Amino acid sequence: MHPVLIDGHWRPADATGSFTATNPATGESLADAYPVSSANDVEEALAAAARAFCEWEKLPRSALADFLRKYADLVDQRAETIARAAHEETGLPYEPRLKGVELPRTTGQLRQAADACLDPAWRLPVIDEAANLRSVLQPIGPVLVLGPNNFPLAFNGISGGDFAAAVAAGCPVIAKAHRSHPTTSRLLAEAAHEAAADLPPGSVQMIFAVDHADGLAMVADPRLGAAAFTGSRSGGLRLKRAADEVGKPFFAELSAINPVIVLPGTLVERFDAMVDETATSGLMGAGQFCTNPGLIITLAGDDTERFVAAVAERYAAAAPQPLLGPGVLKCLAESVSTLQAAGAKLIQGGEAAEGAAIAHQNTLLRIDGAAFLAQPDALQTEAFGPCTLVAVCDDIEQVRQVLSTLEGSLTGCIYSATDGSDDAAYDELAPVLAARVGRLLNDKMPTGVAVSPAMNHGGPFPATGHPHFTAVGLPAACRRFTRLACFDNVRPHRLPAILR
């Protein structure tokens, strides 16, 4: 059984159990066994992180930047090994997805975080000399990062955006691997550990799994400054409740259906492109993107009938891709059932795919606007995977009503004609949609999440736990892991350097 990384050492876990990952392409269990850590492991990790945090407060920011750059270099050097492990554990393509796109994105984020370490501006320092009062965003304390299944590198607890942002904010990280890709996580953690040789022990730690109760205790522990979670709604809400109860900031990315409105002029002006963009975005990564467009909203008409048929054809023609694991397949099947039970009609797919791989048919469902409005809660069930629901509305007012029933999403998009024919509809719908999403798009599918300082990967609940913050985009993502600290009449030599 593989060891855990606690307090600066790889050492045997105090294990209450073990698990192995599954190769989604074959459905077979992988050989490496990983521990489920006990409360003792959790306790030691928390204590070590708290000690490291005290030491970090004395470190120059450049030491953190150096760590992040060294780490990025090591990951780049080991790109092939890491991406192969991720491919084996997730079924995602080795190229271009993992090695060519996600790994460079990951190391790019680490290097951007290194830059953020050295940039004081995002900490929003304010100095009022007359009142002898100063404030600045300070690191919040050790951060627990719980990464999701769908981005084994770029959102991994030990290498992803939350990790990078927390370190850049000045917070040691305890990473919990996702059970679907422990070897990928271990290889990354090994690189992180090597890169952190000059940092205090406990600066970066990795445990592979904990029991539910230990996870709940962990997010509520007073030594923890904050937690960041990306994953399922049910698991995230349990942890959020435990954190909320003790007023612990818990940054959760939970669920999103990412509505896309296709106004009629779009289908007139660029029918083929619209079909292509819908199918490509809907099936990207077997639909396992946080920003997957799960709900397409259209107006009834011949063009929409042709559009639905053409997308269905594309879904039928595309070979089902492996899902990330058996749990994803099970949830997806349940969601498809829920949608059908609420009145959605199956146009294409709908079943698990045949063969050894863990996969599901590319699935297209359809509902009329009036039927959507009869059961809006059930019909906005997230179907994580290659599944898209098309809602066909009678008119713009019905679209508005559908939008007004929607919970928060990460993204929302409106496609409209360039000749102005959809402009009145756009003006009617955009404010209703914008209030419900973190990122509003025009004429573009939401699946790409650029690592840009202007990005918002966030949004109203349940897309995330707090709509003020973003999980992607540096340096803004660092702000989650800070608290506002004010210094009143503090003697000059005792002030943080940034406030002198």
Next chain:
Amino acid sequence: MHPVLIDGHWRPADATGSFTATNPATGESLADAYPVSSANDVEEALAAAARAFCEWEKLPRSALADFLRKYADLVDQRAETIARAAHEETGLPYEPRLKGVELPRTTGQLRQAADACLDPAWRLPVIDEAANLRSVLQPIGPVLVLGPNNFPLAFNGISGGDFAAAVAAGCPVIAKAHRSHPTTSRLLAEAAHEAAADLPPGSVQMIFAVDHADGLAMVADPRLGAAAFTGSRSGGLRLKRAADEVGKPFFAELSAINPVIVLPGTLVERFDAMVDETATSGLMGAGQFCTNPGLIITLAGDDTERFVAAVAERYAAAAPQPLLGPGVLKCLAESVSTLQAAGAKLIQGGEAAEGAAIAHQNTLLRIDGAAFLAQPDALQTEAFGPCTLVAVCDDIEQVRQVLSTLEGSLTGCIYSATDGSDDAAYDELAPVLAARVGRLLNDKMPTGVAVSPAMNHGGPFPATGHPHFTAVGLPAACRRFTRLACFDNVRPHRLPAILR
């Protein structure tokens, strides 16, 4: 029975009951009767606020600034009437406290908020032209403000810091008055309503009271963007839970004991000043400040004995001031009992004051460091009112241990000698204290909360619900009432002006 201000009109409440305030100086009920609003009133207020919010998005920011300035002018014109009502309802001195200090502070905040309306910088706009991606903090939606009992003007739901910050952020406000000062709240709401004549109905609304269940439903309502609460820990936590359950930002200021460490050199260098500052700050406003120094931590020794005796003398000599209401007196008596039951010894006071006024003796308690460490939870019970606990520790290590048991507070202070003799102790203690407070002070009591852009009136739980935000200090306080909004490939003419 007085009417409520809903949807642009003063109209009779749909009342489930009524209440009157008490004059703390006489203990008698005041004549004016105010309604407890039903769920129908709440529903209408929420619907009106949601409509107003849609209209506000189309308004120029200058319209909000104009409103805030007009409102401030009206409050200044009616200063005498408003301050007299506040005096009658709260027992706080008419001069200088209410008319001379708190009222000008209130109108000053409103005018600073007007400036914040016109300043786009605090919204943190970011434009990435290459990626055609833009983000900015946008108003979060209608805000419910629940004001506390202790600042009837500067923290009133209809005129205080939260109100001003929400309006400046672009959010219509539903204010719930505090039951202890409804007439003050009504007079302010009348001025707000007149000043808002050019704004849509529902821009500023006032209800006087609601039943518990309606309050819980209100903070969780999807039409509400956020809520801001200042008040008791138990009431705030109930509302926070309801808001957390649906992922609604709930900015709560709940509880704080505001530890003050007096290092030995201070008593050598400036004994008399230290006694004076302790007694003045501890008894200011009858101790009913969020930033009241409830716990003084000292080192055992002759100087400390003299210090405790001198403070006790000051507490005995000062006449008990009226408390804000019978509820405050009851809670204070319970807290004093809790502290005594946990081992604190009474040095001075300890009982309700004699006479018609609602008042409590100025109370000083004492505990040894070891005894504090035996029951740290009970001994950090907030005793809201003129009550101070002095913890006398054996050594700096014991002080450190005491500090490490403390929950979050708004403020924390260390007094130290100027000759360097306390510097080692300071360096040992300051990081432990700083991690637990929103504002760290040197050589200064915490009761003054300057309205400065560099202020932080916030801190770790349970001082507030989220340590990233401040309730005082513009424009920073506005950020609470915003969500991050990103615009991806949005056509230029559809962008908010700030992002074009």
